[in-house]
Structure formats: structure tokens, C-alpha cells
Amino acid sequence: MLLSDARQIGRVALPLYLSMVAVSLSALVTTAALGRFGTQALAGFAVTTAVYFPAMAAVSGAVRGVMPFVAAKADDPPGLLRVVRDGTWLAVFVGVPAALAVACVPLIARAGGVPAATVAQLGPFPLLMAAGVLFNAFGSTATSSLVGLGRGKVVMRAGLAGAACTALLSPLLVWKLGLTGAGIALCTANLVSCLITVSGLLRRLPGRPELTVHFGQIVELAKVGLPMAGTVLVKFAVLGVLTVAAARVSATAAAAHNIATGLVSLTFTAAVAIGQAVVPLVSTRTEGVRRAVGAGLAITTATLSVICAIIVLGGVHRLFTDDPAVLAAVAHLPALMVLVVLADGVQAVLGFALAGLKRTTPSFVVFALCYGVLAVVAVPSAEYGLTGLWVALAAANLAVAMGQGLAFSKASNL
Template sequence: MTRNDGHGRTGRVAGMTDTAGKRGTAGRAEPGARGPVARIASPALPLYLTMIVSSAGALVGTAVLGRHATVSLAAFTVTTAVHTPAVAAVAGALRGVMPFVAAEREDPDALLPMVRDGMWLGVATGLLGAAAVGAVPLIGRASGVPEETLAELGALPALLACGVLVSAVGNSATSTLVGLGRSKPVMHAGTAGTVTAVALSLLLVGGVGPFGGLGPTGAGVAMLASNLVGAAVAHRALRRSPVLAGLRLRPGRPHVRALLRLAAVGVPLAATVLVKFAVLGVLALAAARTGSDSAAAHGISVSLANLVFTAAVAVGQATVPLVSPYVGGGDVRGLRGGVLAGVKVAMGAVLVLGGVLASAGEPVVSLFTRDAVLRGLVTGLLPVVLPAVVTDALQAVFGFGLVAVKDTVPSLVVFAACYGALALAAVPVAAVGGLTALWAALACANTVLVAGQAWAFHRRSARLPCGPAGTPG
């Protein structure tokens, strides 16, 4: 059958269901069905693998640039100092689409406008991020970056600015797919983009045969092509998803009220990401003030921590579509149980990965450096790095619980308070106690953050309107 899509066009309605009747019961485990832990772990694994593959691809690109020329790597580092938080903030903003999609994933009529509005949110946030990356030459000059490095930038800032916009449009599709509970297509899109980036980086940065390579510009071309391929694969998967199959996904005209509803969830998430990046930058500065070895050890420790923490981000994203039916049905007990299941999965993953890292610390650290002194510093830091990662993982899952209830302002407030205090204390703490004290301070801040995020989620979940299965919090 067909129906009008609100813009004068018609499309096939796939799988029409009475979602109003389902919202009170959807998401409950049927007899013999998998429990919530398994239903979170299954979609979380492809998301985690996607992030790991992407990180590995980025390391290859950095290594190729470093082998090409030191000044090329310096130019790339200056650009990514703006590009990385811009992309992370845009991705954070678009995660605000997930709970809206998850709430209507059985109803094509309600879902289609959200998908289109999500694309417009991607364009809006992508343009802001692109403007920031495009201004890298100005930012670098104002920050005192050497002219030799700025001269090496070439077309890199412009290429990466375009990449931010393309990535934002792609993220609108991947966030929708996550909201629909379809994480494997997200993995396919991420893998295709990473393969493209690695292949083109090897070809364009250093060159092959008589072709001398393009340096940073070649890296920019590779990253832009990667974003284009990833976005194309993600949007193709979105068009082929069962609930949207046969429907026209062109954005059409933007709907201001709908965009504001999405932005009310997504923008605080983006701001939270920026707060975290800013304070982690302060920690890196504090580590650098204690010596070059400490700065390098801190950088390696951050990379190892991110390898483990990424699992919690994947679990948190997978939790949103699982608990969304409980939100729609006003089932407070089901919502809290689902988020606690996410906590269990995240804790299990982080403890396993952390245990592997702790037991194989020396060989793993050797992948980052051949310096025996530096290896010893990083290995000695692991006992305090791991608690910081575990607490960060816990707060992230509770943060995604707030995403599920479409109220992310408490996360921003708690982050600003905890990490603001950490930023003020970082330099004196590092000066007195070195890296160990600095990471212990981060673990303490994350512990307070866990309490704040859990408290905010508990209070916010208690205010859900009671449905058939709801119980007052």
C-alpha cells in the first residue's frame, strides 16, 4: 500500500504496526528470548570493532606522514588538533537522533520525518565543524605555530573541512542505523571507509615509483575519500533497511521545531564531548610540563585507555535502542534494568580488555616505543590508568541512559563541574606527584562523574510518565 509522506510524495509503507499498542510491551523478553545482556552485547561488538578499525587506520595514516617528512607530520598534527574534536562533537550531536529513531522504529510514517530531520541536523552541525577546521591556518598563526609548519598545510584544512561535512551526513545515517538496532551495516560502512583511507594514504602521501607523493594534501584527499565512501555505504544500508525500504529519504524542507527537538538532545552531547577534549588537552599540557618522557608516556597511556574505553561507548550506543521501548511505555523498572544490563556488559568488556592489557603490558607497550625507559614509565602507570578507564566506562553507560530518556543536559552539567575542577588541579597535581598523581586525579574525577551520572539518570527516569508496566521511581 502507499501513503503520502507529508511533502506531496508517496511511498510504500513497510511493516505497518500498531506501535501505540506495542510501546508498553516492546523490549520485554519473550519466553526463550535472549536476555538484555546478550541483546546489548550482540550489536555492541560490531560497533566496537568499527571504532578499533578506524583507530588503526588513523595510526597508519599518521605513520605514513611521519615517514614522509617530520614537517608534514607536524602540519597534520596541527590540523587534527582541531579536526578530531570537531568530528567528535558532530558525532556526539548526531547521537541525539538515536532515541527518537529507536522510539519509532516500527512505524515508517513516524520514522521517515525523523530520518530527514536527522540529515538536516547533520548538515547544520557539519557546517559548524567544517568552519572550525577550515580556520586552522588562522588558529595556528594566532597560536604561534611556526611558519614552516603552516606553509606545509597546503589544501589539508580545506579537504578535512569538506570531510567533516561529509562525515556529518554519514553520521546521520549511522546514528539512525544504531537507533534501529542495525549495527552490522555501521561496521561495513566504517570498514569500507578505513580501507579507502589506508590504501589512498599509502599511495598519495609518500608516493609510488616516480610519483613523489602529495604529503599532507594526499592525507587530506585520503581522509575525504574515506568519508565519502563511508557515508555512501551507510546511506545505502539505511535505504535498504526493512522499515524504510522503498521510501524516499531525500531531506526535503527542514522542520525547525523537529530540528530543535533533536538539537535539545544532541547539542548538550556535543558540548560534553568538547568539555572532555578540552580538559584532556589540559592534562596533556600538565604532563608535558614535567618532561618529554612524561609527555610521551602520557600520550601512549591515553591511546591504551581509549582502546579499552571505546568498548563502553559501543555498549552505551547499543543500550539506547534496547531501553527505548521502556521509555515509551513508561516502564521505569524495565528502563533501569536495561541500563544496568548495559553497565554489566561494559564492565565485563572493560575488565577483560584491561586484564589483557595488564597481563601483556610490556609487549603491548613495545608496539608504541622501543625506548626501555619509556616502556617502564607506561607499564608502571597501568595500575592507575585502568581504574580511570573503568570509572570512565561506567559514567559513559549512565550517560547513554540519559540519552535514551532524551535529557542530556545533566551530563553536560556534571561533566563541566567534575572536569572543570580537574582542569584547575591538573598542573599543580602533576608538578607535585607526576604522572601517577595526574592519572589518579583523573580516576577520582571519573568516580565522582559516575555518581553524578547515575544520580541524574535515577532522578530523570523516575519522572517518566507511568505506562501499563510503569512503576513510580
């Protein structure tokens, strides 16, 4: 039975992971194109994405609360239509404020003391990215619904199509239009992904959802989704504190930290894909929940170990810089990076398991407490250099994993 669960999780997780990797790699194309176009354009991109990426992550996290409800109603056509309807309205209620935040980037930048030349460079770029946030809200709701129904291949096609749009359009449009061209490319990519996932979901529904608003049922979805969004925001905020702490050490430490963080983030997406694939199994069972989560943890540990081995033994960090000092700094971190990734992967799967049980608030509390402590000790830890900072991060992730495990153990006994 454990092997059967593992195969089922793998069938859903693999397409999701391939989609995430494709999107991550395509984003590098935009960064490279802007870097070649001009420093001011790249600076404007960085200022906008400082708001855009957390907004996108928060929206995606909020609508992931739809997954267990969709999975539970897979064999109940009227119930499934109600969940999709309510999930769509949830996308509106979380997507609009997030899009407004991105649209206000010029105001935020001026208030934060960003140089006027950089703010002037923004043009319509924040508005295009705000539209992308709205497209992503609807697309993420459809994605969560498809994952709940075990339809990962549709999500993969959407991700690959969006990544292809970014990779093809960004170099061409940035060369002609600069930062505005990057905005058009990214907005188009979000729109294409949204259309594919929404149309894919509609083809698998037994009818068309109504447009009426039922606030009580939307609140039920939000009770599961919003703590997940809160977890993402806490993580973004504290990792930002760690970046500042690394920058206080030296420019070399900051560069090494960014390279290590980028490698860890790319590896961690595998755990997110596997965790999402666990949700339908957990939310539709009265027995065998722990077995399903055990299978997810086994796959996660094995997958992350293989990816970490490739990164460490293959010297992947050398692709990011040829500075000997930075390379030497990163070379001291592999063991800690592996520990950070494995602990983060375990806690992610357990967090998604709690989402499958519709009990995400304990997960958020655990994460907020552990990462809150990490935020406090980040600067003192950096007194011991980059190693001290990563020891603190590893300890925080281990604490989160233990806390998530205890929360899941209690919730799965209810």
C-alpha cells in the first residue's frame, strides 16, 4: 500500500515539479535580458519584484486552501461546482488587494527612498505586473482545483506554455521596449497559463459554476488558505532579514548567500510539488492518512537528496560566479545547505498534510514562532560569518519540521 501511495503521489508531483522548474528557469531569461539592456531597467525590475513575488506567493498560498475541498467533492458534482465557485471568488478577494499593492510600487519606492531615476524607469511596468497578479489568482485557483482532482498534467502544460512565452518574448520585447517589454512578456505568460488551467478545469467540471457569492462558504476556504498565505509571507520576510544580515558581513558574503539561497529555493520546489500531491490523498481518507504522508516524506527525502548530490558534486554554484572569494564562501556551506533543504522539505510536506486535514492554523503558528526567533537571532548569528547565519537557518527549519510533525500527529489522531 505504501508503494501504491508513492506511485500516486509521484504521478501528480512530477508534472507539477517540471512546471515549477520551467517557470523558475524562464524567469532567469528575463533577468538576463534586462541586465543586458541596462542597469536602471534591472534596478526597476528588482524594486517591483520585491513586492510582486511576495504578492504572487501570498495569492497562490491563499487559494491552495481550495485543494482539500475539491478533493473531498470529486465524486459530488454539485458540491464540486460550489467549491470551484467559492474558490473563484476567493481568488478575487485576495487577488485584487495583491494587484493593487503591486500597482502602487512607484509610491512605495518613493516612500522607501529609491532613487528618482529608478522610479522614473518603471513606467507602466508595475501595472502590467499587477495584471499578471490577477491572472495568477484565477490561474492558481484552477491549478489548486486540478491538483485536488489529481490532474497534474494540465498544470504542467500550463506551466510549460507560460515559461515558453517568457523565454521567447522577454529577449525580443526587452530589446525593443526595455522594462515595459519585460512586463508585457510576463503578463502574457501569466495570461496564457491562466487560460490553459481555467479551460482545463472547466472541461473536467460537470457543469458551469454559478456566479452568486456565498460569503460563509468562502470564509471556510479562507480559513484553510489564508494561514498558508501567512506562512509564505513570514518566510519571505525572514529570508529578507537573513539577506540583510549577510550583507552586513561583507559583499562577498552577500553574494555567496544569494547563490546558496537560489540553489536551495530551486531544490525546494520539489518538496512543494510533492506536498501538493499529498493533499488529495489526505483529504479523501478516513484511514491510511499517516501512510500517505509517510510515502510523501520518503519521496521528498529521496528526491531532495538526489538533487542536492547533483548540485554539490557537480559544483553547480560555479555557474553563477567566477569570483574566487565568493566560490570559497559557498564551498563552506554545502553540508548546511543540504540540512536546510531536507528540513524545509519535510516541514513542507507536513504542512501540506495539515492543509489536507484543513488544519493550517497550527502550521502557521509553528512557522511564525520558529521563523520569528530566526529573525531575532539573524544579525547576532552573522557575527560568526555566513556559517553562523546558515546554522541558525538550519536550526529554524529543523524546529519547524518538528513542530509541523507534532501538529500533524495531533491532528491526524482526531
